[in-house]
Amino acid sequence: xxxxxxxxxxxxxxxxxxxxxxxxxxxxxxxxxxxxxxxxxxxxxxxxxxxxxxxxxxxxxxxxxxxxxxxxxxxxxxxxxxxxxxxxxxxxxxxxxxxxxxxxxxxxxxxxxxxxxxxxxxxxxxxxxxxxxxxxxxxxxxxxxxxxxxxxxxxxxxxxxxxxxxxxxxxxxxxxxxxxxxxxxxxxxxxxxxxxxxxxxxxxxxxxxxxxxxxxxxxxxxxxxxxxxxxxxxxxxxxxxxxxxxxxxxxxxxxxxxxxxxxxxxxxxxxxxxxx
Amino acid sequence: xxxxxxxxxxxxxxxxxxxxxxxxxxxxxxxxxxxxxxxxxxxxxxxxxxxxxxxxxxxxxxxxxxxxxxxxxxxxxxxxxxxxxxxxxxxxxxxxxxxxxxxxxxxxxxxxxxxxxxxxxxxxxxxxxxxxxxxx
Numbered sequence: 001x002x003x004x005x006x007x008x009x010x011x012x013x014x015x016x017x018x019x020x021x022x023x024x025x026x027x028x029x030x031x032x033x034x035x036x037x038x039x040x041x042x043x044x045x046x047x048x049x050x051x052x053x054x055x056x057x058x059x060x061x062x063x064x065x066x067x068x069x070x071x072x073x074x075x076x077x078x079x080x081x082x083x084x085x086x087x088x089x090x091x092x093x094x095x096x097x098x099x100x101x102x103x104x105x106x107x108x109x110x111x112x113x114x115x116x117x118x119x120x121x122x123x124x125x126x127x128x129x130x131x132x133x134x135x136x137x138x139x140x141x142x143x144x145x146x147x148x149x150x151x152x153x154x155x156x157x158x159x160x161x162x163x164x165x166x167x168x169x170x171x172x173x174x175x176x177x178x179x180x181x182x183x184x185x186x187x188x189x190x191x192x193x194x195x196x197x198x199x200x201x202x203x204x205x206x207x208x209x210x211x212x213x214x215x216x217x218x219x220x221x222x223x224x225x226x227x228x229x230x231x232x233x234x235x236x237x238x239x240x241x242x243x244x245x246x247x248x249x250x251x252x253x254x255x256x257x258x259x260x261x262x263x264x265x266x267x268x269x270x271x272x273x274x275x276x
Numbered sequence: 277x278x279x280x281x282x283x284x285x286x287x288x289x290x291x292x293x294x295x296x297x298x299x300x301x302x303x304x305x306x307x308x309x310x311x312x313x314x315x316x317x318x319x320x321x322x323x324x325x326x327x328x329x330x331x332x333x334x335x336x337x338x339x340x341x342x343x344x345x346x347x348x349x350x351x352x353x354x355x356x357x358x359x360x361x362x363x364x365x366x367x368x369x370x371x372x373x374x375x376x377x378x379x380x381x382x383x384x385x386x387x388x389x390x391x392x393x394x395x396x397x398x399x400x401x402x403x404x405x406x407x408x409x410x411x412x
Contacts, residue, residue, distance in 0.1 A: 062315045062361045069298065069317035077291035090288045097292035102319055105299040109313060109320035113303070117323045119396050125325050128399070151399075158401055159332060159392065166400045187322070222322065 001088040003247070004237040005040045007254070008074060009033045011233050012049070015226035017068070022056040046079040067227035073098055074230060074237075088241075095237035099211065100198035102231070107192045117188070123180035124172065129155060135266035136221050138275050142175030190214050198238075208246035211235045215253040220260050228257040305362070310389075310406040312361045330392035331360045332403070335375055338384045346385070349378045363389040363407035372411040385411040 013030040016023040029049055032039060039045040053072040057064050077098060081090035110117045117123075127137040128151045137143040151170055158166055194210045197203040211231065219228040232254040239247050295317075302318025305311030313320030314327040321327075333356050335346040348356055352374050359367045368387045376382055390403040 057317075062311070062358065064315070064317070066314075066317060066319050066321050069295075073291045073295050076294065077288075080287045080290040084287045090285075093285070093288035094291055097289065098295060101292050101295040101299065105295075105319040106321075106323070108303075109318065109323035113306075113320070114313065114324040114326075116325050116394065116396075121394050121396050121399070122323065122325055124399060125394050126322075129329075155401060159330070166402075170399065172399060 001091060001237075002037075002040060004091075004233065004239075005078065006034060007236055007251070008078070008233045009040070011226075011229045011254075012053070012071065012075075015067075015071075015229055017053075017056040018060070019056070022052075022059070026052040041082065043079060043082040046075060046082060050075040050079045065224075065227075067224065067230055070098070070102060070227070070230050074234060077237075092238045092240070095234045096198050096207075099231070099234050099238065100195055103191050103195035103198065107188070107195050110188050110191065117184065120177070120180045120184045123183045123187075124177060127176055127180055127183075128152070128172075132223055133221055135270050137176060137179070138270055139266060139273070140175070141179040142173040147171075147173065187218070190218075208235065208239065208243065208249065212246070212249040212253050215250075216256060219257045221266070223257075223261045225257055225261050229254055232257070309362065309364045310391075315361045325394060326391045328357065328360055330401075331406075332390045332392075333360050333363075333371070334388050334390065335371070336386040336388070337382050338386065343386070346375065346379065346382065348375065351378060359387075359389060365407070365409055368407060368409040369411070372409065376411075387411065 009030045013027055013034070016026055026049070029045070029052055033045060033049070050072065053068075053075045057068060057072060060068075074095075077091060077094040081087050081094050084090035114122065116125075127133045127141055127143070128148060134148055137148060138145065154166065154170060190210065190213065193206070194214060197206045197210055212235070215228055215232050215235075219225070232250045235250040236247060236254075239250070298317040299319060302311060302316035302320070305316055306313055306318070306320070312327055312331070313324045333348075335348060336343045337346050352371065355367075355371055355374055359371050368389070372385050372387050375385065375387075387409045388405055389407040391406050392401045393404050394401050
């Protein structure tokens with residue numbers, strides 16, 4: 001539990017809110033928590049941390065991202081369980097339910113509420129327009145940089161102009177469609193599986209492998225560092241004490257998520273394969 | 277999940293219960309007034325192309341020569357983005373009032389928020405109106 005709480009403080013210290021007046025108090029609190037180990041078990045300290053993660057959600061409404069909310073929920077989970085008779089056990093349960101809720105609602109949105117996800121359109125458009133997926137589109141989708149630029153320019157012109165015209169000459173590479181379909185199936189399946197595994201004790205054995213697999217694969221491209229870190233921290237929090245391999249897996253994946261963001265590995269691969 | 281001593285379960289449920297309440301409220305906001313699926317704590321990110329980058333807030337002025345698009349001053353950018361993510365009528369009205377304040381002399385206005393839908397066949401985009409307000 002101590003390790004998970006310290007990792008959470010480190011995550012809060014490094015993945016802070018946008019505005020300086022929200023960031024600095026949280027950074028000071030987290031630094032104090034890391035420097036003064038007795039604070040890590042102090043419920044009053046965590047109540048302050050919870051408030052420092054909660055008020056930006058109100059101040060920044062509606063611009064906060066989902067991991068900003070999750071950050072606050074994790075802090076609240078720590079605050080509310082530290083006073084329990086068995087705080088470690090209570091935090092494990094809380095972390096498991098937070099993971100189940102996060103992936104449950106993510107799955108509901110993807111498979112239940114968003115027709116453009118289910119039919120593959122979301123990933124087809126994301127691969128062509130979201131810079132984070134550009135290397136993947138070139139590496140595995142058979143797209144050229146010219147294709148990406150042409151689609152982007154046409155879409156930009158459509159979005160900023162008054163005209164409803166769309167140049168119908170755009171040709172989507174066939175492999176890109178296949179890649180988008182693969183990503184749709186993989187993402188929908190793994191998120192649903194994680195939600196089910198964390199909700200039903202019957203599938204408990206699959207929890208850690210699935211969540212680590214999700215962290216190690218998804219954040220290699222979707223470099224939403226803060227969200228990935230929080231998921232790995234929650235994974236760490238819900239781990240049984242004897243699950244040493246899983247705990248190591250969460251820590252390694254947490255650092256891998258940071259490496260994904262800073263090491264341009266996919267661009268190096270693009271260059272090495274002569275696709276640049 | 278192991279059985280817990282009495283009192284512990286309740287504490288363990290506090291944060292997850294809040295997550296569920298907020299996520300359901302976000303879905304309610306999406307159903308009621310087209311709150312962006314990506315915002316509001318409902319975990320709808322990476323699920324839909326209906327997000328800020330593909331939404332537009334457009335202010336039209338109805339004049340004697342027809343309808344023209346009003347370019348919004350940069351001072352209203354935060355409010356414009358707010359309207360884009362939460363296109364409630366009250367927010368559209370607030371934007372209209374602010375536009376009139378920043379750009380004096382405007383005639384009747386129409387404020388409209390569009391999202392972008394992509395055709396599954398060829399990804400051709402089209403604008404879909406999600407909210408609209410006429411201000412005389």
